[in-house]
Amino acid sequence: xxxxxxxxxxxxxxxxxxxxxxxxxxxxxxxxxxxxxxxxxxxxxxxxxxxxxxxxxxxxxxxxxxxxxxxxxxxxxxxxxxxxxxxxxxxxxxxxxxxxxxxxxxxxxxxxxx
Amino acid sequence: xxxxxxxxxxxxxxxxxxxxxxxxxxxxxxxxxxxxxxxxxxxxxxxxxxxxxxxxxxxxxxxxxxxxxxxxxxxxxxxxxxxxxxxxxxxxxxxxxxxxxxxxxxxxxxx
Numbered sequence: 001x002x003x004x005x006x007x008x009x010x011x012x013x014x015x016x017x018x019x020x021x022x023x024x025x026x027x028x029x030x031x032x033x034x035x036x037x038x039x040x041x042x043x044x045x046x047x048x049x050x051x052x053x054x055x056x057x058x059x060x061x062x063x064x065x066x067x068x069x070x071x072x073x074x075x076x077x078x079x080x081x082x083x084x085x086x087x088x089x090x091x092x093x094x095x096x097x098x099x100x101x102x103x104x105x106x107x108x109x110x111x112x113x114x
Numbered sequence: 115x116x117x118x119x120x121x122x123x124x125x126x127x128x129x130x131x132x133x134x135x136x137x138x139x140x141x142x143x144x145x146x147x148x149x150x151x152x153x154x155x156x157x158x159x160x161x162x163x164x165x166x167x168x169x170x171x172x173x174x175x176x177x178x179x180x181x182x183x184x185x186x187x188x189x190x191x192x193x194x195x196x197x198x199x200x201x202x203x204x205x206x207x208x209x210x211x212x213x214x215x216x217x218x219x220x221x222x223x224x225x
Contacts, residue, residue: 040122
């Protein structure tokens with residue numbers, strides 16, 4: 001596709017379960033970012049990838065959150081032992097490289113933890 | 115103090131008028147400044163970026179940056195109902211890849 005894609009679009013899970021969120025960036029984009037948007041809040045940076053490496057993991061809120069990127073393309077954000085406060089829209093963005101300012105956002109995954 | 119602050123609104127503007135959106139930031143190391151538009155239930159869309167003091171115009175949109183006062187604004191001329199959305203201000207520090215966002219201003223254009 002032409003844009004950033006994310007799956008699933010919606011995820012409802014029970015507290016304590018693990019979830020995996022997927023991001024497929026624009027073809028050729030080497031930089032990939034994960035953000036979280038909670039109700040009434042701005043976008044909160046989680047983690048950034050340049051290629052397969054993650055130079056900046058500073059935004060991950062706890063060790064229950066992890067992310068990986070393989071083949072310089074698809075990325076997976078994993079949340080273990082989900083909590084109700086993890087409920088949010090998780091947005092992925094990509095750009096040509098880390099020096100390029102324009103980040104293109106995907107449609108997001110709405111996560112609801114019951 | 116939040117790193118990027120915006121008035122949450124809602125801001126109501128009559129159709130055809132100028133909408134003025136403001137944003138202040140706390141870190142003087144901020145280098146790049148962005149305005150994103152986000153329709154309800156949709157992802158953010160970049161509409162303007164600005165890097166130097168002064169004004170930058172693109173169609174009906176004008177971004178204004180004042181680094182000394184640490185604020186950036188967005189003017190929308192001839193406002194249209196389709197401009198009704200939440201506008202997010204974002205800044206990027208020198209040498210830092212991540213964007214820091216404000217909480218957004220909800221704008222409603224009244225026909």
